[in-house]
Amino acid sequence: MRAAPTILHLDMDAFYASVEQASKPSLRGKAVIVGGLGPRGVVATASYEARRFGVHSAMPTAQARRLCPNGAYLTPRFRLYQAVSERVMGLLRALSPLVEPLSLDEAFVDLEAGEVAFDSAGARAAGERLRADIMAATGLSGSVGLAGSKMLAKVASEEAKPAGLLLIEPGTERAHLAPMTVRTLPGVGPVTGEHLRRAGITTVGELAEAGEDELIRMVGRSHGLGLYRMALGLDDRPVVAERDAKSVSVEDTFDVDLHDRVRIRGEVQRLSDRCVGRLRSSGHSGRTIVLKVRRYDFSTLTRSETLRGPTDDPGVVREAAARLLEGVDTTGGVRLLGVGVTGLADYTQEDLFAQAEAQAEVEGGSEPAGPAGDPAEGPEPSGGDAADDAGTPDGAPAEPAGAEGAEGAVRGAEGAGAVGTPGEAVIALGRFWPAGSDVRHAVYGPGWVQGSGVGRVTVRFERPGSPPGRVRTFKVDDPELEPSDPLPLVGEDGGGGAGERARPRGAGAP
C-alpha cells in the first residue's frame, strides 16, 4: 500500500467484441459475440449490446444463440487482437517503465516509477490522458482504476466500466470495499463464494469482521490470510514488469467424444508436437510432461512424468505423453486431450552434455563422454531405440483428413489458438471461409466473410472507419476472392479511417 493512488489498472471494454465492431462498421451498436462456434464452443467476449440479452463470457455459445439469436457470432482473431494490444501496451510503456500486462486487454502501471504522477490529481490526469490516447490510437475505449495497490486499482477499474475512470483515495479503502460482495475480491470464485455464503459472509465488510483465524479455518492458511488482508484493503504486491512463463500447454476439445484408442493416441502425438512447437518458439525446454484427459462425464484427470533433465525434443515429449496415456482408462469416451510441459528452463539437458563435452576437450580430457541414449529420456530407459522416433506414428493415419485439414487451415488463416472448431467455415476445393475472417476481392476490395454455406460465401465490403458496407455473394471458389490480413483499426498515421494497406501477415504492432 502506498500513500498516493499511483497504481493504475487498465481494462479494455469488451475487448475482442470491440475490436470486431471497430473493424466491421456494420456491427457497431449491434450484439457481437466472439467465441467458439462449434457445438461445444463458449463465449470469449460479448459486446455490451449482447450482454443486455443475458449473454456473458464463459457461457456455452449454444445457450447464447438461444438468448440472442440475431447476434453476430464470430471466431476470435487473436493475431489482430495481439496487434491492437501491443499498440495499447506501447502507450502504457510510454507512461512508465513498470508495466505488468495481465492479458491482451489488461495491465497494471506504476505511475510513480514513471514519474508521471505522485498524487491524486496527477494520477487522475494521467489516467484521463491515457484513455484519450488509447481512443485516438485504436478507436477503442478502456476503463481505468487508480488506487494505492494493485487489488484496489483493479476493483476500481471494474467499477468504472464501461469507458470510465475511478480513483480510490488512500484512507477510504476499507469503507469503499465494505459493502461490496465478496466475489468482488480477486481469488474469490464460485466455490469460495459459496463456502463463505454458507457461513453467513456475503460482503467484504463481513469478511473483515470474521477475523483472520476464522478465515484461515474456513479456506486454509494461505487463502485465508490473503482474504483477510484484502478485506482490510491491504495489498503490497509490487508491479512486476517481467514475468517468466512457468508452463506451456495445448489442449483440444473434440466436437464428438473420442472412443477409438488409436485415434486418441494419434491426437496425443499431434498435441505433443504442437506443444513442443510452442515450447521452442518461446525459447524454452521443460522437464515435466503433463497429460490432461477430460472424460465423457467432464471428470478431468492429469498424469505427469518428470524427466531427468529438461527437453524440447518432440520425440521425447511424444513418448512421455504416450506412456502417460497408457495408464489412463478412456472407455466411455474422451472429450478433451491436452499436453503440457512444466519445470521450464532456457536450456536443454543436451546443452549441458554438449557443454560438458566442450569443457572436457578444453581441459584435455581424452574421453568422448558420449551419453549413449538421450539424456533427457524418461525414467525408464526401456523406452527405445532412437530409430523408433523417426518412424511414422503407429503407422495409422487415424485422422479423417477432412476434419483435421479444415481445423489446421482455419487455424492457419485465423492465427493462433482459435477456440474449438472451424465454426462456419465452408470447405470446398481447399478454400475455407471462416465467419468474420478478412478477405479481399479483386473488384470490390476489402471485406469480411459474413456467412457461408452450400457452395456460396457472403461477404460484406467495408473497412475500419468506412460507413457500413454492402453485402455480395460469391461462389466459394471464386478466383477473384482471397483471404487477406486485417486492416489497422485506425490509420497508421493516426489519421482515423482505414489504412490503405494491409499489415503483412504475422507482423506485430509497430
Place this chain on the structure above:
DNA sequence: TCTGGGGTCCTTGGGCGT
C-alpha cells in the same frame, strides 16, 4: 443445457534422504 483454452497458485499426500 451444458460447460474453451491457456495459464497460475495452492493443498494434500506419498516417497525418500538426512
Place this chain on the structure above:
DNA sequence: TCTGACGCCCAAGGACCC
C-alpha cells in the same frame, strides 16, 4: 538398526483468472 522429525521433490487435483 530402528524410529521420528523434517525438508524436499513429485504427483494429482482443485480453484481461480482472463
